Amino acid sequence: MVRMRDIADHLGISVSTVSLAMNRKDQGRVNAPLAERIRATAQEMGYTPNLHALGLKLNKSHAIALICRTSPDDPFLSAMTGGAQAAATDAGYILITIPVSSAPGAEAEAIETALQRDVDGIVFAADFYRRRSIPGVPDSTPFVFLDCVSTGANPVVTEVIADEVQGSFEATAHLLAAGHTRIGYIGVDDDRYLARHLRERGFRAALREHLGSGAAPLIVNAADPSISAGEQAAHQLFERAGSEPPTALFCFSDRTAFGVAQAARARGLRLPEDLSIVGFDNVEYTSEFFSPRLTTVELPHQRMSAEAVRQLVHRIEHPRSDPLRITVPCPLIHRDSVRPAVPSSERLER
Structure with a gap:
């Protein structure tokens, strides 16, 4: 084990000088270049402080x-x-x-x-x-x-939380940048989740900024964040949309997105050719095995x-x-479930 004495002998200085530098008490007592050299040398030599001894002292x-x-x-x-x-x-x-x-x-x-x-x-x-x-x-x-x-x-x-409004805003803005203007949101109808309101707020804010205050958001809330509830909510949204189906959906969670994908395929929609999807959470077992690989927002x-x-x-x-x-x-993780919007005339031809 490397000791302060070993560092002092290596540099040809006193142990007290090494101690001052290693305990960050060098200001005004040890010149700055020497203090940095001491700490760099300690790292190179593999010095680790004796936390037990330090704990007893402090x-x-x-x-x-x-x-x-x-x-x-x-x-x-x-x-x-x-x-x-x-x-x-x-x-x-x-x-x-x-x-x-x-x-x-x-x-x-x-x-x-x-x-x-x-x-x-x-x-x-x-x-x-x-x-x-x-x-x-x-x-x-x-x-x-x-x-x-x-x-x-x-x-x-002191509280450390995720910026879920920012993450949802960026996810929706990504869909808008791909040319989608008919975008739906599958949320969750459970007030236990504070994220329910934050993610919807980010979605609405992005629509207002890019499409104006007159944009009418297409929103359906699932009973919970499960796959089955997401599938049921997606069917409700498609029925509500009628003759103007969305070309893209932003989902409360990756599990919700899984359910949305099942509902979309049951209606003969191809992903992402006919419908782009973005999730939230970046849970490996859903986002990585989603087909196509799911674009999603990461909970960091x-x-x-x-x-x-x-x-x-x-x-x-x-x-x-x-x-x-x-x-x-919350960073947006770009994968394969988002494609540029197809003009409505081309969609009708299909």
Whole structure:
């Protein structure tokens, strides 16, 4: 194991100078070029700090907990834990992941487990974007919300969420840029999902910006985000559209898009020749196996969880900092389910 003494001997300087540089206490005490050289040399030599010793000195464990309300088959779990783990490692912390179920008392038990391990802070992650109450943690334990918000207009705790309005806007704008003007939206009729309103808001905003305020949106809400509910909602939308069927559909989720595709094919529509489709979530088992490969908006769980950990570390090191609500952009993933719109005259000829 490389010690500070080894770095000092290698550079021909004192151990105290190395310590100042490695603990970021060099300003005004060690000249900047030397401090950077010390840190670069430490990295080259494979130096790692003794977190246990440092924790005893600072009364910190250098461990943080990720308490996530999820299940082992959650398609977002891997990205969420991976992003959090990478950010914790970069910040010099150990990450303890504690999955919890929706059973009564499960979160309280998870909090107790985290506190028994003397964690310096906790990230609370929801199973989907929702409002939630403030958890029962001691005032001395910093915490951050991931993919959830507290009640009220202003954040009382730092929250890291996806910019779902922006993602939906870009998805709809992509269809408009491909020449589609008759665009429908299959949403979801369940107020548990805050995303319901945000994704529809982005859809409507893109139509207004590109087609004007007089554009009449074609919207049908599915009972839930399942494939079967999406299929049923799509049939309703096609029937409502009548003689002016949409040439493109934006869907609340990738699973919804799967149902929409089934409804479209049942009506003899080819994808994407007759109907372009865009989903939301970028869930691998749906978006990758969709035929044609599904253009979709990604829920950036890896970047969100990494940002949540960075914000938690900031709150640990700056306990009096104000709470923030941070939105992470949702990128549009271009694949094969969108094609330029076919003029109505050509569609009629077919």
